[in-house]
Amino acid sequence: MKRIFSVLITLPLGWLVSCQYTFPEDPMLTPQPGQADFSKMITIGSSITAGVMDGALYNRSQQNSFAVILAEQMEAAGGGPFNLPDINAEVGSFILSPPGANLGRLILRVNGGRVVPEPIVPGNPITPFSGDKSGLNNFGVNGLSLAAALVPETGNSNQPEHPLFNPHYARFASNPGTSTLIGDAVAALADGGTFFVFWLGKNDVLPYAIAGGAVPELLTGDQEFSQRYQTALGAVLRANPATKGAVGNIPDLNTLPFFSTVPWNALPLSGSLASLANGAYTQYNQVLDGVAESGLIDETEKNLRKINFQAGQNGFVIEDKTLTDLREMGIPSIRLSKPEDKVALTTAQILGQVVEGNGAAIQGVTVPIGDQFVLLPSEQSLMEQKIATFNQIIQSMVATEPERLVLVDVNDLMSRVALGTVSAGTVPLSNSIVPPNGGFSTDGIHPNARANAFLANHFIESINEKWESTIPKVNPNAYIGNDLPR
Structure with a gap:
């Protein structure tokens, strides 16, 4: 079968094999919840919250999402169980698969002395979650926009042709075709929830980006974004007036390796x-x-x-x-x-x-090469303006609940990664898919396990500072980046 990606990443293979992570030790304070309560945390978001890596959601990626890492660190400060809608898939289903293809997650393979990302074949089908839907803590769904989070059509498997239908939500929706993701998360918060992470909005811009700016309609309008964001976050806040939460903003998508792995003169x-x-x-x-x-x-x-x-x-x-x-x-x-x-x-x-x-x-x-494959300078500027506007809306809404909410500036973290100024000890986190230090999985969009540890720490820093908690940070170097080429 012809490979899906023919991008070549030239690396000295001997260097790859010999590279190892170091494990810096950080002093730890006695873990305390401070002015927050982490006994039942609910996470609401899109693909990164779900744990998508390498273009798919699969067992290892799901277990190494920033949400899972954050919940594990919260346990020391009073955090409780964190239940996932288990995917039960070793390789998952490649989210950019052509119709009828049966492809799994991407891996790096050695081909002619060079390294290329290729899908595993066969992939795993998306199957319904068979566990206790009422006991879930993680409501992260790949490709979820604000609009999709608010309507029942997103989970209605009887209408797969609907533009907002999402099989990743349908597999664990409490009542497919009737329930909404926000409604399910609200129910979980109302049932004893004490803390939440809310990170939606990225997919109101990302589809436009990965389509090369060819479809302007994929960008959500400013007024629609504001109304939907207020509706979604407002419902979460009303679910339980005692809850507190951390809200993530939208990173600069122009910095993703999805747009830098293939050079302009390829x-x-x-x-x-x-x-x-x-x-x-x-x-x-x-x-x-x-x-x-x-x-x-x-x-x-x-x-x-x-x-x-x-x-x-x-150039081409x-x-x-x-x-x-x-x-x-x-x-x-x-x-x-x-x-x-x-x-x-x-x-x-x-x-x-x-x-x-x-x-x-x-x-x-x-x-x-069609417009859908290249972000022109004007399209990059439009996307930057849209993200800046959306982030201002997010910041303003967080500011309306200063006692209950903290803004986690993910945009700042990702920008620093792009500048090469983020590291754990002496080991950097690079803005690439290249192991061992590349922070993005092989799809060039989603962080890998090691970068998710940095992301969890970023949330921990904001939460600790806001509520005088002492949730211990995780050692990112204990998590692998991308697998070495096979």
Whole structure:
């Protein structure tokens, strides 16, 4: 079977095998709950809260989510049992599987002396949770937006065609087709809940990002976000007036390795292939000269749109809807990718591939890579503005309940990881999927187990500071990053 990802990560394999984690020791205070009560914690969120890693939810990923790690650390300060909707899957189901495919989580494999992420085959189907639904503590669901958290259609397996239907919630919904995720979480809080973690909102932006900004409708409107967030968080707060909670904000998605693993110049060409490819654009480039002379585009845009390959690493041909629309003249809106573009990891599925057996039709060379595979600078800016607006809404709502809520600035943590300033002892956490220090799982979106430990500590720091608790922090170096290549 042709691999789903052909991204190549060049690493010295001997270095990979010899690298080991160190285990720094931190002084510990006597664990105390302070002004909070952790005896029954409820977590509400999306894929990271659920424990998705490597593009799937599977047993090991679920058990190493930040929510589970946080609950384990809270036990020393009076925390109680933390029950999960067990997935019972060793490899899970790859969330980006093409229709009809049976793929599991991604792993790193050695292929021709290089390292590539590939799915395990076969994967595991998503099966209903068979345990006690009324005793659950973790209400994390992959792909959950605020809208989906509030409507029963999300869990209605009788209407799988509904745009908000989510099999990951349907598998443990208290009453599929009638209940909502927020309603289930509220019921759990009302039944003796004492503390909660609320981290929703990421999936009101992320789908737009991973679709390369091609579908603006995937971005939630500001007013809709505010109303839905207030409705969801308000319901959680009303469930039990005695509860306190930690609220996470939205990280800068532009920093994800999903947008940096495939470089902008990922197209290698020999001198002869570059000359051959350039021949396909001779007439196109000449037409651009005439268009510029007519004044329809300026010299800067003309040069941007011209396609010229050379021997070595090249940018690849992409669609760019921000260019002057010249389609009525038969001129496509295309150009070569640039350093300012962010290339989606999924581009590796098609870059350099022959289209329908036609040797002259090559993705990224003579066939443009579609808009859904590249975040253009304008799309990156729009996403940053949207995240900033949503985070301001979140911050403002947390501020309305200063005695009961603390804001956990996940955006700040992820930004520091991207800058390379986060570490445990002398062992850094890098903004990559490369073991042993890469903080993201092999899908480039979700943190791996080690990074989830850092994330749990980040929540612990905010909670301890807010309520004078002394929940002990976990040693992130006791958790593995991505598996070494097989």
